Amino acid sequence: MKNLIKQLLPAGIMLLFLPAALKAQTDEDGIMMAKKNLCIGGTYSYSSWNNYWEGTFKRTNQNIGTVSTKMFGLMGTYGITNKLNLVAGVPYIETRATAGTLHSQAGFQDLSAWLKWQAFQFRAGEGKLSLYAVGGGSLPLTNYIADYLPLSIGLQSKTLSGRILADYLLGKFFVTASGTYTWRSNITIDRNSYYTTEEHLTNQVDMPDFTSWNVRTGYRSNSLVVEAVLSNMTTIGGFDIRKNDMPFPSNKMNATMLGGAFKYYIKGFEQLSIVGGGSYTVAGRNVGQSTMFDIGAFYIVDFTHARAKKRASSLHNNKTN
Amino acid sequence: MRIQSITFRRLLILAIAICATVACNKSVSDRTANLAPLNPANQDLNAGNWKLVLLSRPDTFPVVAPAATSSTGYLADLFEIKGYQKKLSGDELGKIRYWSAGGVLRWNEIMRSLTAKYNVPPYQNADGSYPIPSSTNPFAYPYFPFSNPPYAARAFAYVSAAQYDALVACWHYKQQYNRPAPYMVDSSIKAYANKTTLPSYPSEAAVLAGVSAEMMKLLYPDEIASVEAKLQEAELAAIESGAATRSDITAGEALGRQVAQAFIARGRADNAGKAVGTPTDWANFATQAQAAGQTPWLSLDAPSRPPMLPLFGKVKGFLVDSAHVVALRPGPPPSTNSADMQSATSEVYNLVKTPSREQMRIVQFWADGVGTYTPPGHWDAIAAEDFIKKNFSEVRWARNFALLNMAEMDAAIVCWDVKYHYFNPRPSQLNGQIKTLTGVPNFPSYISGHSTFSGAAAAILGHIVPERASAYMSMAQEASNSRVIGGIHYRTDCSTGLTVGQGVGNFAIQRATTDGAE
Numbered sequence: 001m002k003n004l005i006k007q008l009l010p011a012g013i014m015l016l017f018l019p020a021a022l023k024a025q026t027d028e029d030g031i032m033m034a035k036k037n038l039c040i041g042g043t044y045s046y047s048s049w050n051n052y053w054e055g056t057f058k059r060t061n062q063n064i065g066t067v068s069t070k071m072f073g074l075m076g077t078y079g080i081t082n083k084l085n086l087v088a089g090v091p092y093i094e095t096r097a098t099a100g101t102l103h104s105q106a107g108f109q110d111l112s113a114w115l116k117w118q119a120f121q122f123r124a125g126e127g128k129l130s131l132y133a134v135g136g137g138s139l140p141l142t143n144y145i146a147d148y149l150p151l152s153i154g155l156q157s158k159t160l161s162g163r164i165l166a167d168y169l170l171g172k173f174f175v176t177a178s179g180t181y182t183w184r185s186n187i188t189i190d191r192n193s194y195y196t197t198e199e200h201l202t203n204q205v206d207m208p209d210f211t212s213w214n215v216r217t218g219y220r221s222n223s224l225v226v227e228a229v230l231s232n233m234t235t236i237g238g239f240d241i242r243k244n245d246m247p248f249p250s251n252k253m254n255a256t257m258l259g260g261a262f263k264y265y266i267k268g269f270e271q272l273s274i275v276g277g278g279s280y281t282v283a284g285r286n287v288g289q290s291t292m293f294d295i296g297a298f299y300i301v302d303f304t305h306a307r308a309k310k311r312a313s314s315l316h317n318n319k320t321n
Numbered sequence: 322m323r324i325q326s327i328t329f330r331r332l333l334i335l336a337i338a339i340c341a342t343v344a345c346n347k348s349v350s351d352r353t354a355n356l357a358p359l360n361p362a363n364q365d366l367n368a369g370n371w372k373l374v375l376l377s378r379p380d381t382f383p384v385v386a387p388a389a390t391s392s393t394g395y396l397a398d399l400f401e402i403k404g405y406q407k408k409l410s411g412d413e414l415g416k417i418r419y420w421s422a423g424g425v426l427r428w429n430e431i432m433r434s435l436t437a438k439y440n441v442p443p444y445q446n447a448d449g450s451y452p453i454p455s456s457t458n459p460f461a462y463p464y465f466p467f468s469n470p471p472y473a474a475r476a477f478a479y480v481s482a483a484q485y486d487a488l489v490a491c492w493h494y495k496q497q498y499n500r501p502a503p504y505m506v507d508s509s510i511k512a513y514a515n516k517t518t519l520p521s522y523p524s525e526a527a528v529l530a531g532v533s534a535e536m537m538k539l540l541y542p543d544e545i546a547s548v549e550a551k552l553q554e555a556e557l558a559a560i561e562s563g564a565a566t567r568s569d570i571t572a573g574e575a576l577g578r579q580v581a582q583a584f585i586a587r588g589r590a591d592n593a594g595k596a597v598g599t600p601t602d603w604a605n606f607a608t609q610a611q612a613a614g615q616t617p618w619l620s621l622d623a624p625s626r627p628p629m630l631p632l633f634g635k636v637k638g639f640l641v642d643s644a645h646v647v648a649l650r651p652g653p654p655p656s657t658n659s660a661d662m663q664s665a666t667s668e669v670y671n672l673v674k675t676p677s678r679e680q681m682r683i684v685q686f687w688a689d690g691v692g693t694y695t696p697p698g699h700w701d702a703i704a705a706e707d708f709i710k711k712n713f714s715e716v717r718w719a720r721n722f723a724l725l726n727m728a729e730m731d732a733a734i735v736c737w738d739v740k741y742h743y744f745n746p747r748p749s750q751l752n753g754q755i756k757t758l759t760g761v762p763n764f765p766s767y768i769s770g771h772s773t774f775s776g777a778a779a780a781i782l783g784h785i786v787p788e789r790a791s792a793y794m795s796m797a798q799e800a801s802n803s804r805v806i807g808g809i810h811y812r813t814d815c816s817t818g819l820t821v822g823q824g825v826g827n828f829a830i831q832r833a834t835t836d837g838a839e
Contacts, residue, residue: 062623101621101749103676103756103808145681186349190685193702195692199434201351201702243462244444245692 026077026087027114027134028214030167030176033079034304040076041298043275047071049288052150055240056285065099067150067288073296087114090141093153102151105144109154112138114161127170134163134178147189149247150288156249157184157207174227175217183209187249196239196250205250208237216261223270225263229279232256241286254285259292271300353430353709358421358514361714365838366519368716369493372836374482374639374723375583379493382579384572387498387522390506398566399507405561406511413561414513420558421514424529425484425718426709429701431533431551432480433694435541439468440692442626442763449624453597459542466541470770471633471733473695475593476540478723478730479584480533482639485723487532487580488525488716491573495520504563513562521566523573525715526559531577539585591637596630603627610744616657616751618744618765629764634738639727640828641735649735649824651817654745654767662751665811669748670755673808684758684807687771687800691760696771696800697729700778703796707786720838721785725778728829732777732822733770739821740765748811757808768818769810772801776822781829797822 026039033039048068050060075089094106114136121130137160146156165178184207192203211234218227238252259279266272276295281287369379376382388394409417420427443452443463452463459465466472500522504512519525530552537548556574559565565573606628610617620626634646641649655661676684689696704725708718745767749755762770775797783790801819804810833839 099623101755101757101761101808103673103758143678145678145685147685148681190682191688191693192352192686193433193437193694195434195437195694199430199437199694200349201353201430202349204349206349242441242692245441246690248692 026075026085027116027136027163028165028176028178029216030130030132030165030169030174031220032082032116032118033077033085034302035079035082036302036304037079038076038301038303039078039298040074040301041273041275041296043071043073043075043294043296045069045071045073045292045294047290047292049281049290051289053241053284053286053289054243054245057243058289063100064097064102064150067095067097069153069290070094071294075296075298083118085116087116087136088112095151095153097151105148105151105153107144107153108141109144110138110140110159112136124168125170127168130167130169132163132165132167132178134161134165134180136161136163145190146187146249147191147194149249149251152249155184155207156187159184169220172219172221173217174220175215177215178213180212180214181209182212189249194248196248205248207250208235208252210235210253218260223265223267225261227261229259229261229277230257231259231279238286247286251286253287254283255281255287255290256283257290257292258282271302273298353422353426353705355418356422356426356709358418359423359426359715360515360712361517361717362712363714363717364517364519365492365714365716366496367492368489368714368720368838369496371489371492371716371720371838372832373486373489374727375587376486376490376580379490381583382490382576384490384494384498384523384576387500387568387572390500394568395506395566398568399503399510401567402503402510402560402563405557406563409513409561413558416554417513417558417562420526420555421562421564422709423715423718424526424555425715425722426705427555428480428484428529428533429477429705429722431548432477432537433698433701435537435544436468436473436476436694436698437692439464439466439541439543440473440695442467442469442691445624445626451624451626456542456594464543468541468695469629470689470695470697470774471596471630471636471737472593474697474726474730474733474774475591475636477697477701477726478639479540479588480536481719481722481726483532483536483581483584484529485716485719486584487528487577488719490576490580491523491525491528492716494523494572494576495525498522500569502564503566510563512564514564519714521564521569523576524556524559524565524569525573526565527556527570527573528577528580529715529719530555531574532581533577535578535581536584539588587637592632592635596633596636598627598631600627602631606631606741606744614656614658615744616746618746619750620763621747621749621761622763626763628741629762630737631741631764634734634741636730636734638731638734640832641731641825645828646735646738649821650739650742651768651821653743654811654813654817657746657751662811665813666748666752666755669805669808669811670752672806673756673758676758676806680806681758683799683803687803688759688807689771690762696774697726697733697778699800700725700729700774700782703793704778704782704785707782707789711786717838720836724781724785724829724833727832728777728781728826729774731828732773732825735821735825736768736770736773736818737764739768740770743767745814747809749808755808759807759809761809766810767814768821769801769804769814770818771804772797772810772815772818773822773825775800776819776824777826777829778822780823780826781833784830784833 050066071093073091077087091109096104116134161182163180167176187205214231216227216229235252257279261277263275278293281289454463454465456465499520502521504510534548534552556570607617747766779793779797782793801815
């Protein structure tokens, strides 16, 4: 049990989209929360870009300068069982441009929730291989404006995601790889017509789905995780921003990001952990070339323990784990 | 392990089922995608007598008498239709249905699409200057045209006015030759659109296709191939639907193209080609404003961009002449140094400091900026939705769009004259703290283009569809106000623009009451 508690989920956040997305590292790593344990915490991230891609054309724009996104995330992971976790998060986002006149935006973005299931675990050679199935979705929490890129705080789409994740642990070294498919619902914008590669006489926008993958590798012990992370998202369909045109929610937004992350459990106070990381967009299409940093703190509440203690005092229950 | 794998399979099936029912069904269709065929309450058979815009007579361009319906040539025409009708594919039926909703409507939608496509400002050169699109080299970047609001207003007006004159001529010959539609001559020919008693020679669908395609060659030269494909599609749909024979089509297309030539000749000489101005012109505006003790307008684009079509005020209007332009010019805005201007700037700052979501919705709904069909296109869209309900004949559709779009072009002329007469700075220029909810247009503030366009459109549309007059005026008011609450205009720009626009709209109403159609 002690070991399982120590293997609680670090939660970092990553910026994937042109507008920010709260990404629980927990739904992309090979670590599970123990049954009836809640890991809850907050993260802060800052990302910015001044280069962006209009289709494949990379440029800067003096009319927006540097676009920055600050995100405050509240996240939690709960062990329904030792093999089934619920992960949920809520981000508050602020965007700003350093040049030009465009008004900044701020607000609560999308509630996201994931069910993470450790389906298989077996010895493979000297190490241990675990396979996970992860399903999740997101729902906009507020009526923020989506058709205001690049300063919108989100895209207003409801999403459903399915992910397969494999984790291989050899001693204290690990490799985790996952692939995800995300379905996106249509959105309604404030305009009643818009141009993509043709004119659409409607306020409904067909949002292209996307796939993503994530590979992370590094050192993982009971007190420290240090890892390198390579991730990618690729929009299936969507269209390119034309030269000097405005971006649009249904653009083809692709990005490949390289970064690192750490998680450190405070010695002697292992319920508390500090997480952090950073990433850089090495390639992209219709997105900003973001550099991102994040930092967060998480705390574990062990409900099993609390209840067991209660039971022990009232019912003299002698249950052991 | 076994139990787990069964559960996993169930979860997978569940996930696929959720996707199939919720997320994967996402087809989006245009609001005019499934219209019923045009079914005019009145075919306006006397429209050959309506007042023309540019042609001096409806028979300026002769159309030879058609062959008799008993002739062998006509019989071959009917065979062609029967041949098509024997094996119409779903795709062909879809195109028949699309075009049967009305040629004026569909060509206007195509124009709106092209306007949006070409409404992208050129990217700067390496040295920070800007390339200017050229009609002589439309295929090279920057693509010609940059269909900004004045360009678009003029383009819509030329296409609509040319369509109107061409259809008046068409109706003149329809009445003169009185050749019935193929489905009237031969009962084995099916009418895929509505059966009407309108004579089919020359075909109104082909007149519209010919005149529109020819006009678009001038206005969107990069699109000649795609526009010609639309022409072929429209004409084939008319034949396959049983509404027109090959000879109706040939005569119609030729008439349409000839009428367009008259408008193209006008367009080449209406001063629009000189509207970009020269660096000397651009500098003079600033010098003149400074001489009048005013802070001159500065481009807020970076790098600084030359003002948009500063000499558009000199373009020759359809409804107003140069003396009217001067007469319609309002008095000056508050002096840039005055307390009035200071309070007007503060008002904008306070309005946009912490915008509400509803405020953003209004601003976005009316923004009609880069990559859109511009305010004139927006008003065409508003008009089209109401015209659809009115069951106008094709010729009346053309007349109403001509009135609307000539008013919009002349609104652009009058508005641009005012803008460059006063060369008044935008709120964000006078107060750098003012952030905006849409891009700041690259031309002077006074008077608001959106307000002028909207005032003119609401006025003429209120005359055409009187029961909607107050609705149009409140839309115009909202469009106008959207520019103040979006942080890009002072209130005076908008209230004055709305009034000036209505003044231009009155010229269109004046024409409407005397063109023989009412």
